[in-house]
Amino acid sequence: MQDHLPISVTRVAHSRIGEVDFNHLPFGVEFTDHIFTADYKNGSWHDFRIEPLKPLSVHPGNMAWHYGQAIFEGMKAVLNPQGEPLLFRPDKHIERLNNSALRMSMPPFPKEFFIQGLKMFVELEKHWIPKGEDSALYLRPLMIATDTHVGVRPSQTYKLIVMALPVGPYYSKPLNVLVQTKYIRAVEGGVGYAKTAGNYGAAMYPTRLAKEKGYDQIVWMEPKEFRYVQEAGTMNIFFRLKDRIVTPMLTGAILPGITRDSIIHVLRDMGHTVIEQKVDINELLAAYKRGELIEAFGSGTAAMVANIYNMRFEDFDMRFDESNWELSLELKRAITNIRNGKTEDKWGWTMSTTGALEAVVASNIQ
Ligand SMILES: Cc1ncc(COP(=O)(O)O)c(C=O)c1O
Incomplete structure (x- = not known):
């Protein structure tokens, strides 16, 4: 295996972070500056890149809209007490994404690119991770068909996009x-x-x-x-x-x-x-x-x-x-503490992103 994966990074000229009110972060509203993305064509995934978030220009005949080849994931990154970003069980998320892909006749996304891309992406966006207890950077990987075609068959081209959204405490009222x-x-x-x-x-x-x-x-x-x-x-x-x-x-x-x-x-x-x-x-x-x-x-x-x-x-x-409600509250505390790096991670569920950018793409950050 090559020692670093070819994932390019293009930064925004001006970050939007200063415009965001981190004391008021309703779920699903604010997006960070960048996305991690790649395209599938001619039977393989290409052009793994982190780039500025911008709207897609999509033909109305896009197959995802007509025939439903659209799958996604939902995961969170948080800061540990040392201020390092941690991902939670990214290996399970790519496994589930690829199980969803198989069922929907979509191509699997390579696990090593998913993990490495996510680490680099979160490391790049780490200033967007809200610091409050129970706050997080919500990560939304999405895979969609991109062929322009009317007629039911699997698309031959696809796009993977990982977005990131800072989210405040999720008020889990009973x-x-x-x-x-x-x-x-x-x-x-x-x-x-x-x-x-x-x-x-x-x-x-x-x-x-x-x-x-x-x-x-x-x-x-x-x-x-x-x-x-x-x-x-x-x-x-x-x-x-x-x-x-x-x-x-x-x-x-x-x-x-x-x-x-x-x-x-x-x-x-x-x-x-x-x-x-x-x-x-x-x-x-x-x-x-x-x-x-x-x-x-x-x-x-x-x-x-x-x-x-x-x-x-x-x-x-x-x-x-x-x-x-003793058990559920104890459980919530236990699992949140593992995710936030506050207690021992005996199953190796968390993954730090520290160093992901420097080690991998020092040469191609623009
Ligand atoms: C239908 C459904 N069931 C269960 C879950 C919980 O899954 P997870 O614990 O991976 O977030 C989710 C959230 O993703 C969901 O959408």
Whole structure:
């Protein structure tokens, strides 16, 4: 393998950073100065580069818009107590991106370029990483088809773009969730495990209906019998019973959350029994009525751990008493501290970006 990968860097002439109010960073609004990008044509990825962010000029016949070849990731970079940027589990994110790519008949992106490009990109944008507790630089890798063509077939050209957005603390207020018994998100054999744009578009209407009734998110159910829990909105879901924690097993219809995987490791390390299984809503309800279902929480990159205070199933409200939310809060602290470099990273999940620019492209920074 070559000792450095050919990723070029072109800097903006003037940074926008001075125009941004770092005390007010609503999610998804502010973008940094640059992107990491590459193009796919003639059967391989080319032109790996970090360059100024600018709008794309796209033909209306772009295939991504018509036929849905669009996949993405969501991850965060933070500063450790020494002020070094840390990525969290980038290897798992590129693995998931490439699993999504395969399902959508899109080309895999080379892992070593993804990791190296991300390290260089975050190192270049490190002044944009908000310093506050729970703040982060949100990274949004996106892969889209770019052929101009009408007619259903896979595109022959693609673009990968990684954007970065400084985000403030994600206020994870406890959630009121509705077990959905009419609409479905995904079915085994479909694309539920892929982080593909259409999954989110399909969820919008039922989510809007639930919001109109005062719920924050939907708990999606396995479609045949509406009996087994899948996930909640844009989070995976966990239930603490008296002697164990259960979470829906990955059937192919559920997004394999990287926070979910991290939580399972951390809980087992704390000595808890975690079981990945088919989670039957009737059994949950029965356990709740016996007083054995104690906590319910969602997991995801945005909030890490989000408590559920009410889960509505048909005409019954399962209410979860805040005084019992010990485990979820301890878990959130534990996992946030690993991500922020404040406690031992025994699984090697964090990756520092320090030195990534100097070592690799000293020669081609413009
Ligand atoms: C549908 C869905 N489920 C679960 C998750 C949680 O995944 P992760 O922990 O990798 O953020 C997300 C967020 O990416 C999601 O969009």
